[in-house]
Amino acid sequence: MDKVQGELNAANPALENPAMGIPARVGLKQPVAQEEGVPFFPDHLLAELAVIYLVFSVVLILVAFFPFGLEGKADPLNTPEHIKPEWYFLALYQILKLVPRATAIFGAGTAIVVLALWPFIDRNPEKNPRRRRAVTVLGIVAAVALAGFTAWGMIS
Amino acid sequence: MSQPTPQGPAGKVEKVLRWLDARIDVKELFGWVFSFTGLLYGELDRRLDFREALAKALKKPVPKHVNWLFCFGGITFSLFTTQVISGILLTLYYRPTPEVAYESVRHIMNNVTFGWLVRGIHQWAANLMIFSVLIHMGRVFFMRAYRPPRELNWLTGVLLLVLTLGFGFTGYLLPWDQRAFWATTVGTEMAGAVPFVGQYLLLILRGGAEVTGATLARFYSGHVIILPAVIVIFLAAHFFMVRRQGISGPL
Numbered sequence: 001m002d003k004v005q006g007e008l009n010a011a012n013p014a015l016e017n018p019a020m021g022i023p024a025r026v027g028l029k030q031p032v033a034q035e036e037g038v039p040f041f042p043d044h045l046l047a048e049l050a051v052i053y054l055v056f057s058v059v060l061i062l063v064a065f066f067p068f069g070l071e072g073k074a075d076p077l078n079t080p081e082h083i084k085p086e087w088y089f090l091a092l093y094q095i096l097k098l099v100p101r102a103t104a105i106f107g108a109g110t111a112i113v114v115l116a117l118w119p120f121i122d123r124n125p126e127k128n129p130r131r132r133r134a135v136t137v138l139g140i141v142a143a144v145a146l147a148g149f150t151a152w153g154m155i156s
Numbered sequence: 157m158s159q160p161t162p163q164g165p166a167g168k169v170e171k172v173l174r175w176l177d178a179r180i181d182v183k184e185l186f187g188w189v190f191s192f193t194g195l196l197y198g199e200l201d202r203r204l205d206f207r208e209a210l211a212k213a214l215k216k217p218v219p220k221h222v223n224w225l226f227c228f229g230g231i232t233f234s235l236f237t238t239q240v241i242s243g244i245l246l247t248l249y250y251r252p253t254p255e256v257a258y259e260s261v262r263h264i265m266n267n268v269t270f271g272w273l274v275r276g277i278h279q280w281a282a283n284l285m286i287f288s289v290l291i292h293m294g295r296v297f298f299m300r301a302y303r304p305p306r307e308l309n310w311l312t313g314v315l316l317l318v319l320t321l322g323f324g325f326t327g328y329l330l331p332w333d334q335r336a337f338w339a340t341t342v343g344t345e346m347a348g349a350v351p352f353v354g355q356y357l358l359l360i361l362r363g364g365a366e367v368t369g370a371t372l373a374r375f376y377s378g379h380v381i382i383l384p385a386v387i388v389i390f391l392a393a394h395f396f397m398v399r400r401q402g403i404s405g406p407l
Contacts, residue, residue, distance in 0.1 A: 037217035044218040051227050052234045059238070059284060063276030070265060073258040074337035076366065083338045086324055088286050092346070101349035109350070116314040118297075119307035127300035127407060139297050 090153030091146050216399075221406035225299075228292035229398075235285040236391070239323075242278040243380065250330065252376035254369040257332035282324060289320055301404035309397040312390050319387045326379040329372060340375070341367050 038044055085093050096104045114121065122135060129136050201207045249268055251260040264271035293313065296302055302310035329340040344367065348358035363370030 037219045037222075039215040039217055041214035044222075048227070048230050051224075051231065055231050055234060055284070056238075059235075059277055059280050062280045062284075063273060066280075067272070067276055068279045070258075070261060070331055071333040071335045074254070074332045074334055076337070078334070080334055080338055083342050085339050085343055086328055087283075088321060088324060089343065093342075096346065101346075102351050105346060105349045105354075106351060112314070112318065116311055119302040119304070119310045122300075122302075123304075125303065127303060129298070129407065132300065135300070136298060139294070143294060 091149035094149045094153035225295050228288045231288045235281045238281045242274050245274045252372055261331045312394045316390050323383055326375040329375045
């Protein structure tokens with residue numbers, strides 16, 4: 001309940017106590033937020049804006065001190081020695097070096113499909129991490145494997 | 157009740173602030189400024205009657221268990237907005253043909269006012285966006301926030317991840333430098349390895365047997381028209397479901 005509404009209600013006890021049988025609606029709107037927590041606007045939005053401000057400053061610092069630059073113009077006749085994709089494709093790129101191509105692509109496709117359909121595969125309603133150790137371990141193993149292959153791709 | 161005033165420039169600033177403070181009630185000032193929004197808001201509300209709906213939407217409480225781990229979805233969206241704005245600015249000077257694409261990017265970097273800044277923002281925000289998408293996904297996974305009734309929201313989330321990677325893949329070619337050209341050559345070769353349909357997929361992606369101006373044209377089209385149109389639909393669905401179903405409960 002906002003401050004103005006509170007003051008108005010304090011001035012008229014009948015409004016504060018619906019049991020008195022007087023309709024609460026006398027030109028005043030009912031307060032909207034009754035659930036737990038802070039209202040999205042302005043409280044939560046302010047926190048969100050502070051985070052966005054921080055992220056933007058990180059972006060600007062990176063732009064100023066670590067520019068990407070530009071290599072020479074594309075030349076189809078001149079293959080460079082080291083070709084690397086962007087970091088988010090490095091893990092797949094590294095796996096492709098190790099296993100047959102069709103296998104790796106098929107595996108990556110399967111992984112995406114399993115990921116997309118994961119909520120339909122894991123239908124256990126329990127969400128306490130201690131009682132769902134298998135899922136947590138699976139997630140950690142997948143994350144570590146991805147990070148590991150990416151790092152391997154970076155140094156090789 | 158007077159406080160001791162510090163000497164020097166700091167003292168002067170404080171003196172000015174105190175002088176202002178004595179004469180201006182900030183709350184009243186802003187209330188006065190905001191009352192002018194009623195000129196527009198009041199007229200619109202009279203016709204559309206959205207006051208209650210807007211108040212309900214804006215005041216919807218954020219649950220108490222929400223902490224900093226929950227902010228990566230919002231960070232991703234703010235970076236997406238950054239990409240839209242900086243991307244539109246880049247299209248003003250970028251030209252997607254193999255003859256002049258590279259030169260136009262050099263022109264953006266060297267001659268266009270703040271061109272280096274806009275391009276730098278676009279590149280870095282793109283990388284950070286993919287990073288924050290992955291963190292967001294990890295948070296949802298480990299908190300099991302994908303459980304019923306939120307399965308469809310997870311599904312749209314995975315599609316949004318794939319679309320974001322598509323943005324990265326198509327955008328990487330556009331500078332038309334050596335790195336861009338050969339990364340795309342290798343990347344599209346991967347698509348060629350897909351069982352059964354690989355060769356057709358490769359032809360569709362490249363617009364021919366090799367990476368040429370045709371590839372650049374369709375990657376540009378994908379990057380600025382097709383992918384944005386598709387991602388906006390899934391973003392809307394993703395946000396609508398978050399709003400409708402609320403933020404998932406604590407562990």
